[in-house]
Amino acid sequence: MENQTSSDFFKFGIFTGHFNSEGNVQKEKSVGMAFMRKGNDSYSMKLWTFPREKYYLVPAKEDPKKILIMTREAKKVQTNDRKYNWSVVGTGQVYDEKGFAQLEFDLIQQPIFMNIEPAPERSKQPSNLSVA
Numbered sequence: 218m219e220n221q222t223s224s225d226f227f228k229f230g231i232f233t234g235h236f237n238s239e240g241n242v243q244k245e246k247s248v249g250m251a252f253m254r255k256g257n258d259s260y261s262m263k264l265w266t267f268p269r270e271k272y273y274l275v276p277a278k279e280d281p282k283k284i285l286i287m288t289r290e291a292k293k294v295q296t297n298d299r300k301y302n303w304s305v306v307g308t309g310q311v312y313d314e315k316g317f318a319q320l321e322f323d324l325i326q327q328p329i330f331m332n333i334e335p336a337p338e339r340s341k342q343p344s345n346l347s348v349a
Contacts (some may be wrong), residue, residue: 232329251274273287274331283306
């Protein structure tokens with residue numbers, strides 16, 4: 218198995234916000250982070266509110282501007298064709314011209330947003346130094 222480095226992944230901010238009068242999103246609070254492996258078209262997402270849960274943002278087959286928010290659970294009885302049960306727990310819409318995607322979970326009433334441009338990499342730091 219080859220080693221994955223931080224340069225093999227891109228990070229994207231997840232935040233709450235609201236639309237301003239120009240139709241842009243005004244960021245209110247950072248609530249998580251999404252990650253995309255170089256060469257992939259789907260994201261994995263962590264929300265600070267649910268630290269043990271991992272969500273997957275997958276483009277819809279019929280329209281790549283639409284996103285399915287999914288969870289996966291290991292099957293109790295694995296078969297050769299599938300190891301996981303996938304569940305759709307929300308949807309999203311990409312707004313390329315505005316630089317964000319709007320995400321809506323089925324059970325959470327407040328929409329959240331994701332930057333569609335990767336977060337800038339921090340200045341190079343020694344790997345043994347943690348960043349607050």
